[in-house]
Amino acid sequence: MITLRGLKKVYHGESGAVTALADISLDIKQGEIYGIIGKSGAGKSTLIRCINLLERPTAGQVVVDGRDMTALSESQLRVARKSIGMIFQHFNLLSSRTVLENVAFPLEIAGVSRAEREKKVLPLLELVGLADKKDVYPAQLSGGQKQRVGIARALASEPKVLLCDEATSALDPQTTESILALLKDINKKLGLTIVLITHEMHVIKAICDRVAVIEGGRLVETGKVFDVFTRPQSATAREFIKAIVNNKLPEALAAVLSEKPVAGGNLVVRLSFFGAATNEPVIAGLIRRFAVDANIISGSIDHLQDIPYGTLLIELSGKPEDIQNALNYLQARDLGTEVIGYVARHAYAVG
Numbered sequence: 001m002i003t004l005r006g007l008k009k010v011y012h013g014e015s016g017a018v019t020a021l022a023d024i025s026l027d028i029k030q031g032e033i034y035g036i037i038g039k040s041g042a043g044k045s046t047l048i049r050c051i052n053l054l055e056r057p058t059a060g061q062v063v064v065d066g067r068d069m070t071a072l073s074e075s076q077l078r079v080a081r082k083s084i085g086m087i088f089q090h091f092n093l094l095s096s097r098t099v100l101e102n103v104a105f106p107l108e109i110a111g112v113s114r115a116e117r118e119k120k121v122l123p124l125l126e127l128v129g130l131a132d133k134k135d136v137y138p139a140q141l142s143g144g145q146k147q148r149v150g151i152a153r154a155l156a157s158e159p160k161v162l163l164c165d166e167a168t169s170a171l172d173p174q175t176t177e178s179i180l181a182l183l184k185d186i187n188k189k190l191g192l193t194i195v196l197i198t199h200e201m202h203v204i205k206a207i208c209d210r211v212a213v214i215e216g217g218r219l220v221e222t223g224k225v226f227d228v229f230t231r232p233q234s235a236t237a238r239e240f241i242k243a244i245v246n247n248k249l250p251e252a253l254a255a256v257l258s259e260k261p262v263a264g265g266n267l268v269v270r271l272s273f274f275g276a277a278t279n280e281p282v283i284a285g286l287i288r289r290f291a292v293d294a295n296i297i298s299g300s301i302d303h304l305q306d307i308p309y310g311t312l313l314i315e316l317s318g319k320p321e322d323i324q325n326a327l328n329y330l331q332a333r334d335l336g337t338e339v340i341g342y343v344a345r346h347a348y349a350v351g
């Protein structure tokens with residue numbers, strides 16, 4: 001649905017040239033929710049604005065629904081943009097117009113009659129859960145309700161693609177959740193392709209099918225959200241994931257942990273389970289097969305795109321060769337096994 005090839009954007013500001021996008025190539029499929037994550041200044045806003053040519057790329061190609069956007073004239077672009085809706089962090093509503101008039105605005109510009117506009121807008125207000133607010137002004141709405149108006153307005157011209165520019169960044173966690181659920185619902189009901197940019201990994205985790213991680217105007221990692229979460233390849237992706245996955249070691253353990261083996265000491269390992277592996281009795285199998293003890297330090301289970309995903313921090317004690325055999329056994333299984341470090345036996349107390 002969207003193809004970006006060798007996208008580059010250089011701004012020429014007062015302090016010289018700034019390369020916001022260095023070389024971005026990616027493909028977004030019809031009907032998917034695609035997330036682009038990066039830190040402040042990574043180039044996210046520039047990238048999403050290049051998709052509808054609100055920002056003209058310095059070089060490269062942008063193809064949306066088979067149309068090369070960079071080759072279109074301004075008037076052709078105005079037509080092409082009708083199939084690309086956009087929502088914004090600060091909603092960008094017209095304060096002097098009611099909810100209904102805001103949502104109808106793109107239709108009014110397009111010359112659609114008042115009666116037709118109402119016919120189109122009322123079901124959209126129904127869809128975003130604001131049918132009872134149609135005559136209210138934006139100032140009387142909460143942030144979440146304002147974003148619902150923004151979504152309905154973006155849908156008014158029946159787009160094939162919805163671009164979301166930090167659409168939940170100004171909202172509290174609960175409202176964010178409800179807006180993300182609405183976007184997912186729209187994606188399913190209308191088959192709309194959604195591209196969102198964010199600096200928050202929980203947004204990606206909540207609704208995206210695939211994700212691109214950008215840094216300094218370049219892609220550092222792309223993939224299915226599940227794969228990037230469970231096996232991140234870049235330091236940047238790991239950092240984003242760390243922010244939402246509680247992998248902190250208990251302080252008492254961290255204080256005595258050594259990176260190098262401790263003579264006669266215990267091994268601390270973090271296991272990650274995905275999908276079917278969450279049902280496998282790995283620890284029971286381990287202590288049945290090897291002369292080791294496994295002390296569970298902490299554990300959690302979560303869901304990623306409805307697939308269970310668990311982590312378990314364990315400490316293995318026993319003879320060094322038995323511990324090594326147990327580790328080999330774990331590493332040969334279909335789960336993530338990360339050696340965290342070593343501790344002298346009874347060097348700390350948890351809890």
Ligand SMILES: Nc1ncnc2c1ncn2[C@@H]1O[C@H](COP(=O)(O)OP(=O)(O)OP(=O)(O)O)[C@@H](O)[C@H]1O
Pocket residue numbers: 011012013018019020038039040041042043044045046047199
């Ligand atoms: N109009 C502009 N003129 C000059 N430089 C710009 C302009 N817009 C953005 N930049 C620069 O381009 C780089 C990328 O900016 P961009 O806004 O795309 O990043 P971002 O990832 O969206 O950041 P944030 O999350 O802070 O909004 C930054 O270094 C920024 O300062």
